[in-house]
Amino acid sequence: MGGASMMNQTRARRQSAIRIFAQEYSDANLPLEGVGEYDPSFIITKLGAKVNRAIFGGVIDRFERREGDNGPNYNGHLRDATGGIHRFQIAQFQPELHADAEELLARFESGDRYLMMMIGRARWFESDDGGIFTSFRAEEFCIVERPVYVNWLVETSEATLRRLAAYSASLGSDNNSEALKSAGVPLDLIEGMILAKGHYSDFDPESYKVGVLQGLSMALNSNSEIDNMISPSGNDIEKDNSLNTFSSPESENKSDVPKSEPKGDVEDVILNAVRNSSSPDGIPYDSIVLSCVEAGFSRELSEDAIEDLRDIKCQIIEPRFGFFQILD
Amino acid sequence: MSDDDKYATQVALVKEECKDADVGEITEEFRRYENEFLIPPNDALRSVIRKFQAASGQEMTTISPTQTRIEKKVDRFSDLGSDDKNVTIEVAVVTYVPRVQMVRGEEKQIAFGWIEDNPWESNDKRERWDFKDWGAHSENLAPNSVVRLEGVSVNEWNDKRSININRGSRVTVLREGGPAVPTLSDEPVTIEKASENEGYVNLLARIISLKPDIIVKKDGSGSLDIFRGTFADSSGKISFLSWVPINHEVGDLVKVEGAMIRKFRETPEVNINDRTKIEKYHDNNFASIEELSKATTSKIGDLRNGMKDIITTVQVESWQSRSFTNSEGEEKIVRSGDVMDPTGRCRLTAWCDMNPKPGDFLHLTGARVQFWQGSPDLVVDNIDQISNLTDAPWEAIDPEQHWVEIELSDLVNSGSRRGIKTRGTIVAVRPDSGIIERCPECRRILRDSNCLDHGAQHGVEDLRLKFVIDNGIHNASLILAKEPSEEFLGMSQEMVKEKISQRGKEDFVSEVRGKSLARKVVINGRSLVDEQGAMILAEDVNFDSVSNEDTANIVVKEWGVLL
Numbered sequence: 001m002g003g004a005s006m007m008n009q010t011r012a013r014r015q016s017a018i019r020i021f022a023q024e025y026s027d028a029n030l031p032l033e034g035v036g037e038y039d040p041s042f043i044i045t046k047l048g049a050k051v052n053r054a055i056f057g058g059v060i061d062r063f064e065r066r067e068g069d070n071g072p073n074y075n076g077h078l079r080d081a082t083g084g085i086h087r088f089q090i091a092q093f094q095p096e097l098h099a100d101a102e103e104l105l106a107r108f109e110s111g112d113r114y115l116m117m118m119i120g121r122a123r124w125f126e127s128d129d130g131g132i133f134t135s136f137r138a139e140e141f142c143i144v145e146r147p148v149y150v151n152w153l154v155e156t157s158e159a160t161l162r163r164l165a166a167y168s169a170s171l172g173s174d175n176n177s178e179a180l181k182s183a184g185v186p187l188d189l190i191e192g193m194i195l196a197k198g199h200y201s202d203f204d205p206e207s208y209k210v211g212v213l214q215g216l217s218m219a220l221n222s223n224s225e226i227d228n229m230i231s232p233s234g235n236d237i238e239k240d241n242s243l244n245t246f247s248s249p250e251s252e253n254k255s256d257v258p259k260s261e262p263k264g265d266v267e268d269v270i271l272n273a274v275r276n277s278s279s280p281d282g283i284p285y286d287s288i289v290l291s292c293v294e295a296g297f298s299r300e301l302s303e304d305a306i307e308d309l310r311d312i313k314c315q316i317i318e319p320r321f322g323f324f325q326i327l328d
Numbered sequence: 329m330s331d332d333d334k335y336a337t338q339v340a341l342v343k344e345e346c347k348d349a350d351v352g353e354i355t356e357e358f359r360r361y362e363n364e365f366l367i368p369p370n371d372a373l374r375s376v377i378r379k380f381q382a383a384s385g386q387e388m389t390t391i392s393p394t395q396t397r398i399e400k401k402v403d404r405f406s407d408l409g410s411d412d413k414n415v416t417i418e419v420a421v422v423t424y425v426p427r428v429q430m431v432r433g434e435e436k437q438i439a440f441g442w443i444e445d446n447p448w449e450s451n452d453k454r455e456r457w458d459f460k461d462w463g464a465h466s467e468n469l470a471p472n473s474v475v476r477l478e479g480v481s482v483n484e485w486n487d488k489r490s491i492n493i494n495r496g497s498r499v500t501v502l503r504e505g506g507p508a509v510p511t512l513s514d515e516p517v518t519i520e521k522a523s524e525n526e527g528y529v530n531l532l533a534r535i536i537s538l539k540p541d542i543i544v545k546k547d548g549s550g551s552l553d554i555f556r557g558t559f560a561d562s563s564g565k566i567s568f569l570s571w572v573p574i575n576h577e578v579g580d581l582v583k584v585e586g587a588m589i590r591k592f593r594e595t596p597e598v599n600i601n602d603r604t605k606i607e608k609y610h611d612n613n614f615a616s617i618e619e620l621s622k623a624t625t626s627k628i629g630d631l632r633n634g635m636k637d638i639i640t641t642v643q644v645e646s647w648q649s650r651s652f653t654n655s656e657g658e659e660k661i662v663r664s665g666d667v668m669d670p671t672g673r674c675r676l677t678a679w680c681d682m683n684p685k686p687g688d689f690l691h692l693t694g695a696r697v698q699f700w701q702g703s704p705d706l707v708v709d710n711i712d713q714i715s716n717l718t719d720a721p722w723e724a725i726d727p728e729q730h731w732v733e734i735e736l737s738d739l740v741n742s743g744s745r746r747g748i749k750t751r752g753t754i755v756a757v758r759p760d761s762g763i764i765e766r767c768p769e770c771r772r773i774l775r776d777s778n779c780l781d782h783g784a785q786h787g788v789e790d791l792r793l794k795f796v797i798d799n800g801i802h803n804a805s806l807i808l809a810k811e812p813s814e815e816f817l818g819m820s821q822e823m824v825k826e827k828i829s830q831r832g833k834e835d836f837v838s839e840v841r842g843k844s845l846a847r848k849v850v851i852n853g854r855s856l857v858d859e860q861g862a863m864i865l866a867e868d869v870n871f872d873s874v875s876n877e878d879t880a881n882i883v884v885k886e887w888g889v890l891l
Binding site: 013014016017018019036039053055057096099100117119139140141142143144147148150151152154155157158159161165174176178179188212213216217219220 | 452487800835860
């Protein structure tokens with residue numbers, strides 16, 4: 001009897017935290033928005049993970065405070081073993097996290113780098129041209145010792161292997177739940193797998209193995225790589241701190257890779273983008289950044305220029321958090 | 329392409345329904361629909377079928393003039409919104425189960441069952457929904473028929489959508505349901521499988537108990553004669569309740585067609601009504617009643633609220649008795665204690681004179697399960713249900729060390745259990761962890777020094793920690809009372825209080841977070857599982873001592889990773 005549907009009369013339960021590497025999450029561009037008021041929303045990855053909540057970790061790579069009308073908010077990056085970054089925000093409506101955020105910010109600004117673990121909820125932003133930018137809104141976080149981070153690497157490696165196995169099991173199967181179930185795709189991955197296969201074109205899943213191998217090697221071998229990651233004199237950090245270098249930390253996100261030499265002045269690009277935006281609410285932050293990146297400027301340079309135009313030159317305003325207009 | 333080829337698929341479908349119709353005429357009809365009425369052949373199919381059915385004198389439903397309400401016509405359930413009304417959709421009827429229900433004090437015949445959209449496609453392209461028939465459309469909703477529903481509405485309850493077929497709804501039969509019910513649901517299923525879901529089933533099982541019973545109507549309007557009993561097969565057993573007399577005996581092997589599985593508390597039960605067919609069945613290889621009674625003994629780990637007729641063996645851990653005066657002024661004694669088996673532990677309550685010693689092994693028959701503080705506990709009513717075993721069925725269990733290891737996912741998907749050990753990663757530290765105030769009367773937590781039942785109170789301070797643990801697939805709340813909290817923190821309640829008064833509660837929670845977030849823990853305790861999710865009340869919590877290297881090696885081995 002196929003009567004499973006008769007029993008699903010439960011309220012939405014808490015979503016479990018998906019163990020996911022930065023590379024898989026930042027490659028994803030398929031949001032699944034909940035229909036009802038309390039329905040959870042998800043980011044569906046290429047391997048079929050349905051991410052509403054995730055647990056992730058890495059070395060703090062970027063951390064900054066932005067002052068809004070109703071209080072500060074924070075943006076940051078954690079870089080994990082795949083080399084990718086987990087972008088996170090702490091919103092102004094999360095004052096309970098601000099004290100801890102300030103403490104971490106002070107350490108970061110003093111040049112300290114540390115491993116962090118974070119639980120976050122998936123969020124995304126869609127640019128005017130349809131690009132999807134994924135990130136997390138932090139729920140809880142803390143600084144951790146290396147073994148805690150390595151434990152996450154191992155768990156995330158296993159979770160990624162499980163999704164890779166499910167993905168390869170799905171290859172010879174029809175894209176419906178019965179077929180995927182009999183092909184051996186675990187129940188919790190079936191819905192995401194169906195959506196992923198209907199959305200993403202073919203890709204090479206091997207690239208996701210790199211993170212797995214790195215994660216497992218770190219647990220099994222010496223931990224020198226992690227030491228490198230958290231040492232402030234590490235090469236990557238240096239690059240990242242120099243504003244005009246098109247540095248590797250961002251390169252996993254293709255939209256951030258400058259396509260050519262910068263054209264013109266970054267401020268002109270920003271002002272043009274804001275001026276030409278058709279939206280009455282203003283142009284979203286990430287759209288401006290995208291325009292700059294496409295014009296050949298680095299994300300860091302663009303972000304600083306936006307702040308400069310807003311806070312110092314006062315040519316643009318941010319009437320609503322994340323949305324910009326020209327100040328006439 | 330000639331018209332003959334172009335319409336071949338549709339023509340074949342029409343021929344299936346109207347065997348005497350002429351192929352040339354059918355083709356011509358489709359051509360006419362397409363060229364003259366601009367209706368493509370697929371959309372014209374039903375009209376053409378109806379035309380030839382009418383021509384051949386087959387019975388068909390007359391269609392009354394369309395009403396002026398705005399109708400929503402859809403092909404798939406997925407196109408429907410949660411409050412759509414006056415919907416038109418074509419569906420296949422899978423099941424139709426009539427039942428009498430009290431509606432506003434009136435006894436009404438209603439029916440429910442399953443329908444599937446996309447009825448002209450194969451089964452795997454269909455979506456299945458529940459429906460309720462409030463309008464006595466039973467004649468037109470025979471299982472295996474394809475019908476057009478008009479004027480039906482979508483009902484949403486607990487995030488689940490279903491179709492209401494109302495009094496004013498119209499049901500048009502597009503394809504008669506035959507006696508040939510889809511093989512999928514015609515085949516009897518095992519009791520184990522039948523117990524998984526509520527709904528309509530066929531069973532092949534032996535009656536292992538049967539007795540008449542009476543249900544007294546709550547409104548005092550009289551009583552109903554019913555029958556209760558138990559079916560068993562090699563996969564398990566299940567209680568049944570019959571609203572009609574059972575003309576079979578204990579020990580009979582029977583084939584049951586068209587029974588309903590419904591849940592009583594947490595336990596599935598077979599409902600038999602006048603639509604259910606029960607006939608004797610012959611199969612010499614089917615397990616005997618002796619084998620089945622043996623095979624259906626339960627372990628503590630499998631107990632669920634509402635279970636009856638349980639046969640089980642337990643080891644006594646402790647035993648007490650207490651007396652009380654009941655509402656009729658009688659002095660009564662109730663005895664109870666903690667008992668264990670290799671799958672877990674629970675409480676046993678006895679309403680009879682028995683006084684076992686710790687370490688005794690008891691064999692129980694006909695025991696039932698009741699919930700006490702969220703855990704399923706065994707109850708026996710008569711001394712003849714209990715025998716004290718002289719031979720130990722297992723090597724004596726040490727109660728101090730008896731924690732049954734269970735995966736977090738299994739724990740979340742099973743019933744409430746005592747004496748379990750599980751592990752997970754802490755993914756949340758609740759901000760209400762720390763010092764709380766309890767009502768001195770009922771121990772309930774005070775809100776602003778007020779108890780919900782006892783009003784303003786001078787609270788009694790207590791310490792607790794609340795977490796969420798998670799394994800990436802399932803999660804559970806984790807609650808630590810005072811002693812396990814003190815041990816976990818390495819701080820006494822006084823020290824916690826001191827700390828909070830000096831640096832604030834948020835600072836304390838932040839410190840707990842820094843110590844525990846993202847760490848894997850091993851928990852001994854008991855679980856409470858209901859439709860809201862799972863909660864673990866911990867007796868002790870420790871950080872997992874398995875090294876990352878060992879875990880990584882297991883992963884490498886299990887997934888065949890080449891490093």
